Amino acid sequence: MTADTPFIPDLPPDLAPLTRRQVPLRDLTTLRVGGPAGLVCRLTTPEAALRFHRWVENSGLPFYILGAGSNVLAPDDGFAGVILKVETSDFSVTGNLVTAGAGLDFDSLIAQSLNAGLVGLEFASGIPGTLGGAVMGNAGCYGHEIGEFVRTARLLTPEGHIEEVGADEFGFAYRLTQLRETGAVLLDVTLAMCAGDGDQAMAVRHERIADRRAKHPVDQACAGSWFRNLPAASPDDRRQAAGRLLEAAGAKAMHEGDARVFERHANIIVNAGRATSDQISRLAARMQAAVRDRFKVELVEEVRRLPQNPA
Ligand SMILES: Cc1cc2nc3c(=O)[nH]c(=O)nc-3n(C[C@H](O)[C@H](O)[C@H](O)COP(=O)(O)OP(=O)(O)OC[C@H]3O[C@@H](n4cnc5c(N)ncnc54)[C@H](O)[C@@H]3O)c2cc1C
Incomplete structure (x- = not known):
């Protein structure tokens, strides 16, 4: 099996529309490099994630989990396997708790939380990528990290079960969790935010985005x-x-x-x-x-x- 010609067994007909074959990894990563991935599966719901996971396990194909690809270097020869691209993107608020799909754009999560009157994450405004990528890598800046806000999450375990886990199980450390690259797929996350001064938080958000524009490419x-x-x-x-x-x-x-x-x-x-x-x-x-x-x-x-x- 070469990187660009993996043997891919047939998919269940209802899952096939959520897949694409031979997708250039340069189109899935912000560095815009990388050859073809054999198959990309869009995990749009926890149910789709579960079924794709089972199918991948049965197929024996290697897989890699991807969010927005903003922290990944992909190989020129591509990936002879399956990209599980997390696209769960629901957003809901209960009191001070925000629950969102791991595939939601992280900055959109911050904006939607502010619109709902919840503050706290504005320091991270402008970090590219998905919520899932941010949590799995404990993304942060200006002395704070997203791990400070995580309360619970739902994971698709490497064994193929959907489980709720607490923040402790992530083992948050500097730009690191113990769950990343274990084969566990993060599906959604519940974050504890605060009802606070929305105007002040919005000002911080604009300041941070401007700072990024000045300092980052x-x-x-x-x-x-x-x-x-x-x-x-x-x-x-x-x-x-x-x-x-x-x-x-x-x-x-x-x-x-x-x-x-x-x-x-x-x-x-x-x-x-x-x-x-x-x-x-x-x-x-x-x-x-x-x-x-x-x-x-x-x-x-x-x-x-x-x-x-x-x-
Ligand atoms: C211009 C720019 C500025 C940046 N600034 C910052 C910054 O200030 N602070 C910072 O921390 N980072 C920063 N980053 C890096 C990057 O944006 C973050 O690491 C981001 O959180 C990655 O999210 P992603 O969805 O793109 O993850 P990806 O790049 O797709 O994946 C990263 C890792 O997480 C895993 N992963 C992703 N989603 C899931 C999931 N749902 N379940 C299981 N595993 C998953 C992948 O397997 C991979 O190992 C920056 C990047 C760019 C391009």
Whole structure:
């Protein structure tokens, strides 16, 4: 089985309309690189998720779970398996609790919560991707993380059961949970918000979006910060920005073809046109080596790598 020609058994007729074959991963990821995925299944409801999961298990095909693909590097040769693309997107409010589908756009969730009079997540305004991707990676910025808000969630377990779990079971850590890439599909999440000053929260939201526009390549193909920030020097300090070390190590001048280090942020790689996944990988390796040589520090990637030939 090669990356672009997996054998895909027949799907139940009612699931087939929710699938597409040979979909370029560049169309599913914000870095806009990557060859074809054998099959993409749209998990639009928990029931569809359950049935696709069963079908994939029976087929024996490898699978990878994707939200909006804003934190993923996909291989040039594609993925010889099934992409389970989470698109559950319901939104409801009960008191101060917001429950939403994991496929809902994270920024829309923030906007809808504010419209419902609930504040708290406005600090994260403008983070791309889905709610599910944000929770599975404990997305955050400005010293806060989404894990602070999660109360419960519904997961499709690797064994194929839909289960409700509490926040503790995620094991939230810096840009990490213990559930990510275990095969569990996050279906929906309940977040505890506050009834607060909506005008003030909206002002914070606009400020954060403007700040992102000024500092991040919001209109270019990228996957956000490439490397994780470093542990704080002391418990009272913030994490040390990997971007500072990268800048001091000369990363901003680096490129591999159209894979370039963003001129305003040395920890972001942009695809300035026709970059390949291999070029991006080579550039990331050079950036990492420059910091290693200069500071004897080993940077760790934050971006997830979609495997070409998964086990
Ligand atoms: C311009 C830009 C700015 C960014 N700024 C920030 C920032 O400030 N802070 C920050 O934390 N991140 C930031 N990011 C990174 C990215 O937006 C976040 O990591 C985002 O939460 C990823 O969501 P996604 O839906 O795109 O996930 P994907 O990229 O699709 O997936 C990421 C990982 O989560 C898993 N996953 C996704 N959805 C599910 C699900 N429903 N169930 C199980 N597993 C799932 C995938 O398997 C993969 O391992 C930025 C990215 C860009 C492009």
